[in-house]
Amino acid sequence: MATLHSRSAARAMMAPAVFLLLVWMLVPLTMTLWFSFKRYLPLRGGDLGWTGFDNYVRFVTSSAFWPSVQATLLIVGGVLLITVLVGVLLALLLDQPMWGQGVVRILVIAPFFVMPTVSALVWKNMFMDPVNGLFAHLSKFFGLAPLEWLSQAPLFSITLIVSWQWLPFATLILLTALQSLDREQLEAGEMDGAPPLARFLHIVLPHLAQAITIVVLIQTIFLLSIFAEIFVTTQGSFGTRTLTYLIFQRVLESQNVGLGSAGGVYAIILANIVALFLMRIVGRNLDA
Amino acid sequence: MARAVTHQRKTLNTAIAWGIGLLIFFPVLWTILTSFKTEAQAIADPPVFFFFDWTLENYAVVQERSDYMRYLLNSVIIAGVSTVLGIVVAVPAAWSMAFVPSRRTKDILLWMLSTKMLPAVGVLYPIYLIFIELELLDTRTGLVIVMMLINLPIIVWMLYTYFREIPGEILEAARMDGASLREEILYVLTPMAVPGIASTLLLNFILAWNEAFWTLNLTAAKAGPLTAFIASYSSPEGLFYAKLSAASTMAIAPILILGWFSQKQLVRGLTFGAVK
Amino acid sequence: MGRMVLEKVEKRFGDVTVIPPLDLEIEDGEFVVFVGPSGCGKSTLLRLIAGLEDVTGGVIRIDGRDATTVPPAKRGLAMVFQSYALYPHMTVRKNISFPLRMAKLDKAEQDRRVEQAAAVLNLTDYLDRRPGQLSGGQRQRVAIGRAIVREPAAFLFDEPLSNLDAALRVGMRLEISELHERLKTTMIYVTHDQVEAMTMADKIVVLHAGRIEQVGSPLELYRTPRNRFVAGFIGSPRMNFLEGPEARRHDASAIGIRPEHIMPSPNEGAWKGRVGVSEHLGSDTFLHVHMEGCADPVTVRSGGEVDMHHGDTIYMTPDAGHIHRFDDQGLRIA
Numbered sequence: 065m066a067t068l069h070s071r072s073a074a075r076a077m078m079a080p081a082v083f084l085l086l087v088w089m090l091v092p093l094t095m096t097l098w099f100s101f102k103r104y105l106p107l108r109g110g111d112l113g114w115t116g117f118d119n120y121v122r123f124v125t126s127s128a129f130w131p132s133v134q135a136t137l138l139i140v141g142g143v144l145l146i147t148v149l150v151g152v153l154l155a156l157l158l159d160q161p162m163w164g165q166g167v168v169r170i171l172v173i174a175p176f177f178v179m180p181t182v183s184a185l186v187w188k189n190m191f192m193d194p195v196n197g198l199f200a201h202l203s204k205f206f207g208l209a210p211l212e213w214l215s216q217a218p219l220f221s222i223t224l225i226v227s228w229q230w231l232p233f234a235t236l237i238l239l240t241a242l243q244s245l246d247r248e249q250l251e252a253g254e255m256d257g258a259p260p261l262a263r264f265l266h267i268v269l270p271h272l273a274q275a276i277t278i279v280v281l282i283q284t285i286f287l288l289s290i291f292a293e294i295f296v297t298t299q300g301s302f303g304t305r306t307l308t309y310l311i312f313q314r315v316l317e318s319q320n321v322g323l324g325s326a327g328g329v330y331a332i333i334l335a336n337i338v339a340l341f342l343m344r345i346v347g348r349n350l351d352a
Numbered sequence: 353m354a355r356a357v358t359h360q361r362k363t364l365n366t367a368i369a370w371g372i373g374l375l376i377f378f379p380v381l382w383t384i385l386t387s388f389k390t391e392a393q394a395i396a397d398p399p400v401f402f403f404f405d406w407t408l409e410n411y412a413v414v415q416e417r418s419d420y421m422r423y424l425l426n427s428v429i430i431a432g433v434s435t436v437l438g439i440v441v442a443v444p445a446a447w448s449m450a451f452v453p454s455r456r457t458k459d460i461l462l463w464m465l466s467t468k469m470l471p472a473v474g475v476l477y478p479i480y481l482i483f484i485e486l487e488l489l490d491t492r493t494g495l496v497i498v499m500m501l502i503n504l505p506i507i508v509w510m511l512y513t514y515f516r517e518i519p520g521e522i523l524e525a526a527r528m529d530g531a532s533l534r535e536e537i538l539y540v541l542t543p544m545a546v547p548g549i550a551s552t553l554l555l556n557f558i559l560a561w562n563e564a565f566w567t568l569n570l571t572a573a574k575a576g577p578l579t580a581f582i583a584s585y586s587s588p589e590g591l592f593y594a595k596l597s598a599a600s601t602m603a604i605a606p607i608l609i610l611g612w613f614s615q616k617q618l619v620r621g622l623t624f625g626a627v628k
Numbered sequence: 629m630g631r632m633v634l635e636k637v638e639k640r641f642g643d644v645t646v647i648p649p650l651d652l653e654i655e656d657g658e659f660v661v662f663v664g665p666s667g668c669g670k671s672t673l674l675r676l677i678a679g680l681e682d683v684t685g686g687v688i689r690i691d692g693r694d695a696t697t698v699p700p701a702k703r704g705l706a707m708v709f710q711s712y713a714l715y716p717h718m719t720v721r722k723n724i725s726f727p728l729r730m731a732k733l734d735k736a737e738q739d740r741r742v743e744q745a746a747a748v749l750n751l752t753d754y755l756d757r758r759p760g761q762l763s764g765g766q767r768q769r770v771a772i773g774r775a776i777v778r779e780p781a782a783f784l785f786d787e788p789l790s791n792l793d794a795a796l797r798v799g800m801r802l803e804i805s806e807l808h809e810r811l812k813t814t815m816i817y818v819t820h821d822q823v824e825a826m827t828m829a830d831k832i833v834v835l836h837a838g839r840i841e842q843v844g845s846p847l848e849l850y851r852t853p854r855n856r857f858v859a860g861f862i863g864s865p866r867m868n869f870l871e872g873p874e875a876r877r878h879d880a881s882a883i884g885i886r887p888e889h890i891m892p893s894p895n896e897g898a899w900k901g902r903v904g905v906s907e908h909l910g911s912d913t914f915l916h917v918h919m920e921g922c923a924d925p926v927t928v929r930s931g932g933e934v935d936m937h938h939g940d941t942i943y944m945t946p947d948a949g950h951i952h953r954f955d956d957q958g959l960r961i962a
Contacts, residue, residue: 074448081445081508082460088501089467092475092482099477154372162366170612171373174380177611179562181582182600186383190593196395198382204397231376233622240619278623289471292564292579296586308473315477316569328474339469343462350458524680525713529727529774530701539726543717 093332100325107319119326128310135219136306140287142223143230144280150227151234151279152272156264158235159242169239176232180292187225188214188297218302225293230286234279241275242268274345281342288335307331380608387411387597394593410598418581420602427577427603429492430567431560434499435553438507441500443549446511447541451520461512468505472565483570490572498570499560506622507556513620514548551617554610561607578603630691630782630814631656632677637686639672639838646672647838649686654782654816654831656691659808662818663825663861664835670818671786673835677816678784679703690781701730706775707784710791712767714759714774720746721755724773731778745773748807765796772807782814789824801827822862826850834858856958859884865914867952868926874899880953880961887914887929889950894936897943901926903936917942 100119103112123129158169175183191198192213200210213221245268253263289308298304300313311331315324374381385401386394393404414420449457479498480489488494518541526540564579571580582603585596611618632654639647647669654660662670675681677688679700688696695703706727714723721742728738746752749769759767768788775783785804789797805828808815819825825832826846834841834849834857842854846862853859859867867884875883891897892915901917904925913934916925928944936942953961 071452071454074452074454077444077448078460081441081464081504084441084501085464085467085504088504089470092478093470095478095481096475157365157369157372160365160369161362162369163362164366164370168369168373169615171377173611173615173618174377174608176618177558177562177607178380178604179579179582179607180564181568181579182383182604183379185582185585185596186379186600189596190382190386191379196397196593198399201397201399228376228379233618236615237619237623282622285469289473289565291473292568292583295568296583308471311473312476312569315473316480321477325477328471328476331471332474335469335471335474336466339466342469343465346465347458347462350461519711519713521709521711521713522715524700525707525709525774526715526726527680527700528678528705528707529778530730531726532730535730540715544715 096325096328096332098325099321100329102322104322104325105320115322119322120329123314123323123326123330128305131303132305132307132310135304136288136308138219139223139226139290139304139306140284142219143227143287144283146223146227147230147234147283148276148279150231151238152276154231154235155238155242156268158239172235173232175228176230176236178229180229180290181296183229184225184293184296187221187228192221214298215302218298218304222293222297222304225297226287226290229293230283233283237279238272238275241272245271278342278345281338281345284338285335285342288331288338307334380604383597383600383604385597386593387601389594389597391592391594394597410594411602414595414599414602418584418599420581420599423576423578423581424602426492426571426575427561427579430495430499430575430577431557433492434496434503434560435507435556437496438500438504438556439511439549439553442504442507442511442552446508446515449508450512450515450518451523461509464505464508468502472502476569479566480569489570490574490576492575495567495570495575495577498566499563502563502566503556503559506559507552510552510555510617510620511545511548514552515545517548518544551614551620554614555617558607558611558614630654630780632691632782632814632816633687633689634677635687635689637673637676637688638684639669639676639681640684645838647676650838650840652833652840652843654814656814657812659805659815659817659828659830660833661825661829661831662816662833662835663822664820664841665861666820668835669838670820670835672838674707674784674786674816674818678705678707704781705784706778706780706782707786708768708771708775708788710787712759712771712788712791714767714770716759719756719758720751720762720770720773723759723770724751724755724777727774727778741777742773745776748776748810749773764792765800768792768800769803772804776807776811780813782816785815785817787818787820789819789821804828823864826862832862834861836861852960853884853952854960856882856884856954859952859954859960865927865929868924870922870926872921875953878951878953881956882954882958884952884954885946885950887927889947890926890928891945891947892917892928892930892934892936893943893945894940895943897945899926899944899946901942901944903938903940903942905938906934906936908932915942917944 101114101116103115103118104110105112154172158165158172162168189197194200194210194212199213203210211217249267250263253267258266290306291308291312294300294304294306294309300309305313307327308331311324311327314320314327387410388406388408389400389404390407390409393400449461483489483494486494488497522540522544523536526536531539562579567577567579568583571577582599585599634650634652636649636651637647638649639645662673664670672681676683679695679698683696686696687694690703690705715726718726724742724745725738728741742755743752746755749772751766751769751773754762754766759770762770771788788804789800792800801824817824817828829846831843832846832849833843836857842849842858849858849862853862856869860869863886865887867886868890869882869884871882875881899919901919904916904918906916907914909932911932913930913932915928915930915934915936917928918925926944930936955961
């Protein structure tokens with residue numbers, strides 16, 4: 065039977081990918097769970113036995129925890145706010161007729177392709193440096209005292225850098241969504257007497273709602289785990305220690321694996337909550 | 353039908369869009385320009401834009417001092433091999449899910465996506481430990497494996513959405529026309545799928561090239577790709593702007609060029625087909 | 629040769645029965661049309677014959693040979709798909725010669741057959757173009773060309789005209805009929821359009837919910853529909869059905885009368901009604917008449933230049949010889 069045969073062939077063809085991802089997911093996850101219930105200090109005595117939920121409690125009660133949650137929320141929230149707001153405006157602008165649209169698109173997208181370590185370093189040294197950075201030159205030009213960006217406004221600085229990296233992503237997706245809007249809907253709105261702002265609010269924005277949701281969800285997942293930008297700029301000092309960075313420090317810098325793993329489990333749960341919403345949208349689209 | 357837009361309106365749009373576009377692009381432009389300056393000109397106040405003595409000296413120094421070529425080679429190998437391997441594993445999987453879907457196909461696809469959502473830091477230590485045990489730390493092999501695995505879900509997804517656009521009737525027509533499975537794949541499916549596979553290759557190469565969590569944590573001098581190379585400029589070399597710029601330009605130039613080709617695939621690849 | 633016999637052929641998808649066991653015979657050289665509303669299983673039946681779906685039960689014989697488990701390519705059938713399913717990356721020439729290349733025919737023979745098919749289908753000037761550069765009608769012809777060159781035992785058409793505009797559809801209909809006259813090869817044609825069925829078929833198979841409602845020549849189905857479904861499906865505009873006292877007068881649970889079998893008159897007749905919308909087609913006029921005690925208006929065909937207007941009173945006389953009687957099961961009463 066042709067189709068029966070192709071079904072079993074299909075399963076065989078899927079097997080390698082499924083197997084690899086299954087291993088990739090289950091093995092480290094199990095190990096993280098395992099370590100999270102242990103007192104495990106590789107450089108200071110190694111495996112010191114089971115501790116139950118001790119690590120989980122200690123992780124959330126440590127003095128570093130709440131500031132890190134706060135830093136994470138401020139950075140993620142700030143970047144989302146900036147990228148979505150500016151992204152919508154930019155997408156609307158790029159959708160207008162103009163000369164050299166293709167070139168402008170390329171200019172706007174470029175930051176997304178700059179590797180995170182490069183953008184962090186370039187911003188840190190060439191723009192935000194209080195002595196030789198461009199911003200310092202600019203402040204002096206206006207007769208102001210140069211700001212020490214990364215120590216005086218550390219969260220804002222990192223939010224700025226990360227927003228610059230992710231703005232292209234938001235813009236590009238929103239622009240794509242915008243271009244799929246049926247022009248006749250807008251013309252119908254115009255015939256019905258809706259002024260431009262009303263057309264934006266009642267036709268364009270609802271059309272973009274799904275794309276905005278997707279931008280928010282996908283960016284949240286990536287932003288929760290930004291690492292290089294902090295690693296290269298402040299190394300987590302000046303209140304820029306996010307949850308991800310805190311866990312990284314616990315695991316690799318202070319080698320408190322048990323504690324770090326408990327933090328890791330928290331991070332996984334957090335990411336999964338966001339992922340769940342994203343999957344529902346993606347899943348719905350699969351059926352369509 | 354589109355209406356004629358007034359000339360002034362279009363001029364205004366153009367001016368604003370170009371202004372904003374250049375502003376967003378400026379850090380990249382500035383880095384490229386600075387890479388051709390002398391160190392003194394690089395920190396000059398007021399800054400110099402185009403009228404300086406263009407020099408290639410920085411590039412020579414960067415290569416000489418930090419062995420740029422080795423990092424470049426690592427980047428190319430890690431990003432290239434991991435992407436190709438990923439595609440080899442993903443093509444059969446995506447093919448079967450697109451053309452022989454079952455009731456579980458959707459669940460499998462979503463589950464694959466969910467592995468991509470796993471925060472890397474949550475499994476950092478286990479991977480680190482496994483790497484030590486298997487002596488993979490600071491090896492290209494190790495990074496190739498990790499890079500392939502973290503990008504595999506995106507690769508499967510992109511290929512799946514491309515394959516799904518190939519109408520099933522065409523494959524049936526080939527079957528009616530007497531093509532065997534091999535001929536069907538060779539003469540009909542592959543030519544139609546090549547553009548999709550190429551786009552997938554391109555985007556995932558870029559993603560692997562720019563990945564900066566695992567590369568920073570699992571490599572040192574030997575297998576480090578360009579992300580690690582740049583991070584090593586963090587201090588104190590970072591204060592030599594011209595050299596930092598030259599190193600940065602070399603790290604991002606290949607990808608900027610490739611990236612411009614992949615704009616459209618970017619949306620599809622990173623939104624898992626939810627926005628087209 | 630292209631004689632086909634379906635014995636107890638059955639198709640289920642999981643728990644859903646798409647086609648309950650059915651029997652059907654198709655003679656060599658016949659033009660058979662499967663017609664029915666969407667979802668009636670006509671395409672599935674075609675795909676079972678093609679071998680693109682496995683049968684759940686039963687036997688399919690092609691020229692006496694059991695073909696039930698034979699793979700599609702080995703059945704000697706050619707198919708024209710609804711979307712044409714042309715290979716977008718190949719030229720017209722390559723598209724048409726594809727089945728010949730798969731059959732490893734020698735190059736000269738391939739070229740000869742392609743040229744011949746192209747000449748028949750007026751495609752000679754387009755052989756080096758790609759499908760994307762062709763109009764809908766031309767693509768359709770390429771799809772047919774790809775089927776012809778194989779010299780198959782039978783052609784299968786799956787709603788081939790549904791993607792064409794109305795004018796082209798009429799033209800292609802004639803071309804396909806012409807092709808059948810010339811080739812004298814068995815053709816099985818699936819459509820939901822009863823006009824296509826009536827105009828093209830030697831034999832119509834009316835399907836409804838996977839079952840065969842009736843098999844017969846177009847005029848047989850028109851004259852003696854076996855049940856209300858066929859009666860209502862074949863013929864345009866559709867047959868009028870009357871229930872209640874009027875039907876009881878004929879000893880039936882319902883009677884059917886076609887619009888062309890009702891004689892309208894402004895002053896006398898068996899039934900009285902009020903003219904609603906009238907559709908003037910030039911050659912004919914269709915009057916939609918509202919009658920006391922009937923939910924749906926009765927459609928009446930009248931001459932092209934009829935002087936009837938909305939709201940006028942009208943009298944109608946059915947042609948007694950053309951009244952179809954149905955019992956409470958909807959079956960025809962002889």
